[in-house]
Amino acid sequence: MLEPSLDLYGETYERVDAILSDLLVKCHARYALIVDRKGFVLVHQRAVWAPKPPSLDSLATLIASNHSANVAIAQLFGEAAFRETVQQGTDVGTYVEELGPEALLVTVFDGTAALGKIKLFTKQAVERLRTLLDQERGPPPPLDLDEGWSDDNAKLFDGLFTKRTQP
Amino acid sequence: MSTINFATREINFKLVYYGPGLSGKTTNLKQIYEHVPGDSKGEMVSLQTEDERTLFFDFLPLDLGKVNGFKTRFHLYTVPGQVFYNSSRRLILRGVDGIVFVADSAPNRLRANAESLRNLRENLDEYNLRLGEVPYVIQVNKRDLPDALPLDMIQAVLDPSRRVPLFEAVAAEFRGVVEPLKSVSKLVLEKLAQKA
Numbered sequence: 157m158l159e160p161s162l163d164l165y166g167e168t169y170e171r172v173d174a175i176l177s178d179l180l181v182k183c184h185a186r187y188a189l190i191v192d193r194k195g196f197v198l199v200h201q202r203a204v205w206a207p208k209p210p211s212l213d214s215l216a217t218l219i220a221s222n223h224s225a226n227v228a229i230a231q232l233f234g235e236a237a238f239r240e241t242v243q244q245g246t247d248v249g250t251y252v253e254e255l256g257p258e259a260l261l262v263t264v265f266d267g268t269a270a271l272g273k274i275k276l277f278t279k280q281a282v283e284r285l286r287t288l289l290d291q292e293r294g295p296p297p298p299l300d301l302d303e304g305w306s307d308d309n310a311k312l313f314d315g316l317f318t319k320r321t322q323p
Numbered sequence: 324m325s326t327i328n329f330a331t332r333e334i335n336f337k338l339v340y341y342g343p344g345l346s347g348k349t350t351n352l353k354q355i356y357e358h359v360p361g362d363s364k365g366e367m368v369s370l371q372t373e374d375e376r377t378l379f380f381d382f383l384p385l386d387l388g389k390v391n392g393f394k395t396r397f398h399l400y401t402v403p404g405q406v407f408y409n410s411s412r413r414l415i416l417r418g419v420d421g422i423v424f425v426a427d428s429a430p431n432r433l434r435a436n437a438e439s440l441r442n443l444r445e446n447l448d449e450y451n452l453r454l455g456e457v458p459y460v461i462q463v464n465k466r467d468l469p470d471a472l473p474l475d476m477i478q479a480v481l482d483p484s485r486r487v488p489l490f491e492a493v494a495a496e497f498r499g500v501v502e503p504l505k506s507v508s509k510l511v512l513e514k515l516a517q518k519a
């Protein structure tokens with residue numbers, strides 16, 4: 157099985173972006189992210205009023221791993237997956253919905269939002285995103301990665317460890 | 324299997340440090356974290372037990388910089404080496420682009436090295452992957468141990484055909500840490516360049 161990937165580009169990306177912005181407005185969430193199952197951030201949106209988010213790399217990795225662990229737990233009981241994953245703290249909560257086999261939609265909210273609305277509008281956003289992503293899309297833009305590209309990266313790699321961390 | 328984000332112009336790779344318990348996987352990531360300048364790394368996340376054994380994974384994102392308008396990023400993970408955490412190990416391998424196998428030089432860990440490698444093959448099999456298809460290198464760690472096994476002996480067990488790049492290391496002293504990472508990164512980059 158090759159890991160399916162959700163490539164977003166061009167007009168599709170902009171429309172995905174717009175769906176996320178709309179989601180934030182409708183349910184008064186802080187952030188909305190699409191994260192692939194490997195833990196990479198594909199798209200993210202932040203409400204204008206929301207405080208600066210924590211490291212999105214850390215968030216995405218933990219969400220994806222946590223989700224994969226939850227699926228594994230469900231499977232121990234013969235379930236395909238648990239239907240919904242809500243985590244709620246005193247101030248902040250997260251809500252995760254599967255966006256097909258490749259990705260997850262994550263909504264991060266706080267006390268100014270109602271959980272019912274978060275769930276409702278996140279589910280709606282998933283449907284809109286699915287419809288959009290199921291449409292025929294043009295081929296991805298060409299990637300021009302030749303031998304020079306991997307050599308140049310190797311040079312960057314060397315630079316990573318020769319730079320001094322502290323004077 | 325790398326994740327290419329055309330919108331943000333990023334190419335992301337997932338590298339996993341695999342190997343038996345206490346072989347030094349987490350130590351590798353900690354050392355890398357300490358030696359990479361601040362603007363090229365993200366936060367390190369460690370999900371570990373009270374006694375600092377990895378419970379789920381360690382995670383460290385590295386930013387190489389831009390080539391051809393695309394930012395190259397590596398996400399480094401370790402797995403928990405303890406035998407009974409296998410379901411976690413399997414989950415971490417999802418979507419792996421490259422593997423550093425961290426072997427232990429201690430005489431009483433020779434079997435654990437071999438078993439961990441067998442376990443890696445089994446877990447890759449769950450994703451229909453073969454070790455030979457995934458860019459893969461071996462780091463033989465803890466070369467500073469007074470009773471460290473000869474390198475040949477370890478290689479004979481882990482890679483009898485001597486085809487896999489092999490590096491000696493004392494990860495705790497940041498010796499032999501960069502080389503295997505660089506080697507596997509290079510393999511991973513070349514693999515993508517060939518496909519593109």
Ligand SMILES: Nc1nc2c(ncn2[C@@H]2O[C@H](COP(=O)(O)OP(=O)(O)OP(=O)(O)O)[C@@H](O)[C@H]2O)c(=O)[nH]1
Nearest residue numbers: 344345346347348349350377403404465493494495
């Ligand atoms: N002598 C010696 N000790 C080392 C070396 N590298 C790591 N260690 C020590 O080995 C112990 C285990 O290291 P970790 O990096 O936590 O091992 P791990 O592979 O992550 O272990 P798990 O998380 O249980 O799978 C620690 O006490 C390290 O300090 C080395 O090169 N030489």
Ligand SMILES: [Mg+2]
Nearest residue numbers: 348349376377
């Ligand atoms: Mg560890």
